[in-house]
Amino acid sequence: MAGILAWFWNERFWLPHNVTWADLKNTEEATFPQVEDLYLSFPFAFCIYMIRLVFERFVAKPCAMRLKIQNNGPMKAQPNAILEKVFTAITKHPDEKRLEGLSKQLDWDVRSIQRWFRQRRNQEKPSIVKRFCESMWMFTFHLHLFIYQIWFMKTMPWFWNLRQCWENYPYQPLISDVHYYYIIKVSFYFSLLLSQCLDMKRKDFGLMVVHHCTAVLLLTSSYVINMVRMGTLIMSLHDVNDLFLQAAKLANYTKCQKLCDLLFGLFAILFIVTRLCIYPLWLLNSTLFDSWEIVGPFPSWWFMNFLLLIIQVLNFMWSCIIIKMVWKAFSKGKVSKDDRSDVESSSDDEDSVSYGKNIHSKTSNGTTDASDTNGYLSSGICSEEH
Incomplete structure (x- = not known):
């Protein structure tokens, strides 16, 4: 670690010509x-x-x-084990091919699945109160x-x-x-x-x-x-x-x-x-x-x-x-x-x-x-x- 630090803080790179780290050591007169x-x-x-x-x-x-x-966040997506597994393990933004496959598997229309993923993504966003506290x-x-x-x-x-x-x-x-x-x-x-x-x-x-x-x-x-x-x-x-x-x-x-x-x-x-x-x-x-x-x-x-x-x-x-x-x-x-x-x-x-x-x-x-x-x-x- 000491060798890495010595290489990183090379005085020939960081300091003007004819100046060394020893010249910038603290003294009784100056810090x-x-x-x-x-x-x-x-x-x-x-x-x-x-x-x-x-x-x-x-x-x-x-x-x-x-x-x-108000301390309420975005609207929560309805529980669905299959969509939740895709969301957490595969992708939060499914492509058109995956959406069509999920539509056939769940017997949902594609628009409803898109809405579910959008709502699920928004669930992870901080509430207004949280953002207010951060800004304050x-x-x-x-x-x-x-x-x-x-x-x-x-x-x-x-x-x-x-x-x-x-x-x-x-x-x-x-x-x-x-x-x-x-x-x-x-x-x-x-x-x-x-x-x-x-x-x-x-x-x-x-x-x-x-x-x-x-x-x-x-x-x-x-x-x-x-x-x-x-x-x-x-x-x-x-x-x-x-x-x-x-x-x-x-x-x-x-x-x-x-x-x-x-x-x-x-x-x-x-x-x-x-x-x-x-x-x-x-x-x-x-x-x-x-x-x-x-x-x-x-x-x-x-x-x-x-x-x-x-x-x-x-x-x-x-x-x-x-x-x-x-x-x-x-x-x-x-x-x-x-x-x-x-x-x-x-x-x-x-x-x-x-x-x-x-x-x-x-x-x-x-x-x-x-x-x-x-x-x-x-x-x-x-x-x-x-």
């Missing part, structure tokens, strides 16, 4: 980021996950009950962390002058608040990985696992090579979007449609301004050109900037999706349903009535789930996150 610091993130991740469970059980859920959010936890966590971040960053010279992120790099002493902030953020993403594995599997499970792993890689890499000044700026830029996104979700779950539309509109504007203007024109520009001028390129410089450029490409893609959703909202007078909504749409009127009662929407046919952007937008936040 620098150390790989060993990140070991704290594992127990902290477990603690954050447990705090989340307690918060959702004793804070968020009572709030949902007080707000009279995310909103509360990001709010406190964002306030803490702005509180200590507003006094830092590199917050106002981006060139300060690279002056005397990498021999920049680590500030204790930055150290705590990074450990909390890494722990938070580890806790999300833990919850992804332990909670009910979502449609975007694979996408979110990749996203969280990428976020952890970016955070740990920027911490170890002491690019924490720029790292905190990039994270703060992304965190502010999370606040409005989660607030819009909460308003949607409580059927406050006007407030939901307002918050989602603010989120859309803020997302586009931060991701398409501030991030590329200031932060990305600094990592590409200021760092080149002051520090000069080295192997991990290319690696980090490559990842940051990928984030910008994703930001552009997500912004296009948001603009499309906002355009639909204006054209229809309401926010359109996200393509990756947790509840699948039905192709027939009967199912539309059944599912419409369970989708968190202002209208009876359940067409507004735009603030629940778990698939498209949350994966871009941090790293997004972030």
Whole structure:
């Protein structure tokens, strides 16, 4: 294991020329980021996950009950041993040939079997109360962390002058608040990985696992090579979007449609301004050109900037999706349903009535789930996150 770590953290790749890990050891005069610091993130991740469970059980859920959010999930499929065996052991999305075979075996029409599989898949989706509790936890966590971040960053010279992120790099002493902030953020993403594995599997499970792993890689890499000044700026830029996104979700779950539309509109504007203007024109520009001028390129410089450029490409893609959703909202007078909504749409009127009662929407046919952007937008936040 030690050999693998030594190979991974090769100083010739990660550090500028003529700089070694020995040069960045802690001294009495200055403290620098150390790989060993990140070991704290594992127990902290477990603690954050447990705090989340307690918060959702004793804070968020009572709030949902007080707000009279219904705890019922999608309509359950009628028990059927044959279809259940196919669903659990073979496929959740049977093809046309299998549907025809099941139709002959059960003496059901194909449409009824399709409806059964659709209802059975929806049974595994979380209820509105569950999603409300998750969003309330995310909103509360990001709010406190964002306030803490702005509180200590507003006094830092590199917050106002981006060139300060690279002056005397990498021999920049680590500030204790930055150290705590990074450990909390890494722990938070580890806790999300833990919850992804332990909670009910979502449609975007694979996408979110990749996203969280990428976020952890970016955070740990920027911490170890002491690019924490720029790292905190990039994270703060992304965190502010999370606040409005989660607030819009909460308003949607409580059927406050006007407030939901307002918050989602603010989120859309803020997302586009931060991701398409501030991030590329200031932060990305600094990592590409200021760092080149002051520090000069080295192997991990290319690696980090490559990842940051990928984030910008994703930001552009997500912004296009948001603009499309906002355009639909204006054209229809309401926010359109996200393509990756947790509840699948039905192709027939009967199912539309059944599912419409369970989708968190202002209208009876359940067409507004735009603030629940778990698939498209949350994966871009941090790293997004972030």
